[in-house]
Amino acid sequence: MNKNYEIRYASNPEAVKKYDTTFLRSEFIVKSVIKVDEIKWVYSHYDRFMVAGVAPIKKSIELESIEPLKTDYFLNRRELGIINIGETGIVSVDGTEYTLHNKEALYLGKGNKSVVFSSKSPKTPAQFYLNSTPAHRAFPNKKIGIKDVEVVELGTPETANARTLRKYIVNGVVEVCQLQMGMTTLKSGSVWNTMPAHVHDRRMEVYFYFEIPKDQAVCHFMGEPIQTRHLWLQNNEAVISPPWSIHSGSGTSNYTFIWGMAGENLDYGDMDVCKINELK
Numbered sequence: 563m564n565k566n567y568e569i570r571y572a573s574n575p576e577a578v579k580k581y582d583t584t585f586l587r588s589e590f591i592v593k594s595v596i597k598v599d600e601i602k603w604v605y606s607h608y609d610r611f612m613v614a615g616v617a618p619i620k621k622s623i624e625l626e627s628i629e630p631l632k633t634d635y636f637l638n639r640r641e642l643g644i645i646n647i648g649e650t651g652i653v654s655v656d657g658t659e660y661t662l663h664n665k666e667a668l669y670l671g672k673g674n675k676s677v678v679f680s681s682k683s684p685k686t687p688a689q690f691y692l693n694s695t696p697a698h699r700a701f702p703n704k705k706i707g708i709k710d711v712e713v714v715e716l717g718t719p720e721t722a723n724a725r726t727l728r729k730y731i732v733n734g735v736v737e738v739c740q741l742q743m744g745m746t747t748l749k750s751g752s753v754w755n756t757m758p759a760h761v762h763d764r765r766m767e768v769y770f771y772f773e774i775p776k777d778q779a780v781c782h783f784m785g786e787p788i789q790t791r792h793l794w795l796q797n798n799e800a801v802i803s804p805p806w807s808i809h810s811g812s813g814t815s816n817y818t819f820i821w822g823m824a825g826e827n828l829d830y831g832d833m834d835v836c837k838i839n840e841l842k
């Protein structure tokens with residue numbers, strides 16, 4: 563049993579309006595997501611979404627259940643999405659080995675018992691970013707290579723939001739119960755993600771920011787569209803977005819982030835877009 567976890571409760575938007583900076587940050591930010599040789603889960607009560615990351619260097623790391631799941635193995639009633647943002651790594655699943663190169667992904671369905679993460683070489687470790695959600699049925703495991711991903715170009719350089727969105731674990735690419743994951747890369751000179759912003763009260767979302775250059779940061783916006791708040795995020799930090807909240811960010815440079823979602827439907831395009839000049 564892995565005892566390394568933290569619980570984050572869900573919140574009422576009326577209460578969040580009164581949070582000061584310190585409390586807002588402690589409720590929504592996940593610091594140092596990718597840990598060396600250990601998995602520390604953040605278990606959110608928003609759709610029971612779980613977030614972690616691991617870079618195996620000195621040893622292989624086994625996926626273990628945590629006490630709040632009340633199960634003897636992690637994937638007993640869960641599905642798991644893995645995106646490797648480091649060098650080549652291996653995920654062994656009940657005896658089958660999946661090699662994941664940089665920016666390749668793996669979907670694991672409910673019911674897999676033994677999951678072990680390792681790096682091909684400890685000098686150039688893999689960095690596995692992990693999202694997990696409850697699952698009601700078992701779908702097949704599937705590796706998603708660079709060629710399997712659905713690629714969408716969004717924004718323009720003139721509005722500083724030119725970016726490439728890559729859909730890894732979405733309906734149409736992989737069969738899932740509810741987990742969706744993808745990666746968005748800002749082009750050089752562009753800084754705004756998810757602008758125009760949107761909400762989807764049907765689904766929560768988590769953004770994990772990485773490839774933020776040294777001494778740069780991302781100012782992430784959350785809150786109801788007419789009650790926004792900002793959170794400064796550093797490299798290797800994630801932020802939980804409640805279903806009622808926008809989730810958008812502007813960097814002091816370009817950067818990359820992984821988005822993960824769970825909730826009511828599997829329609830990536832189901833979003834309520836906010837008019838830019840109506841945000842407050």
Ligand SMILES: O=C(O)C(=O)C[C@H](O)C(=O)CO
Nearest residue numbers: 725727746755756757767821
């Ligand atoms: O840059 C974007 O736009 C995104 O990456 C949007 C996310 O995919 C999202 O919020 C999906 O609901």
Ligand SMILES: [Zn+2]
Nearest residue numbers: 760762767809
């Ligand atoms: Zn969204």
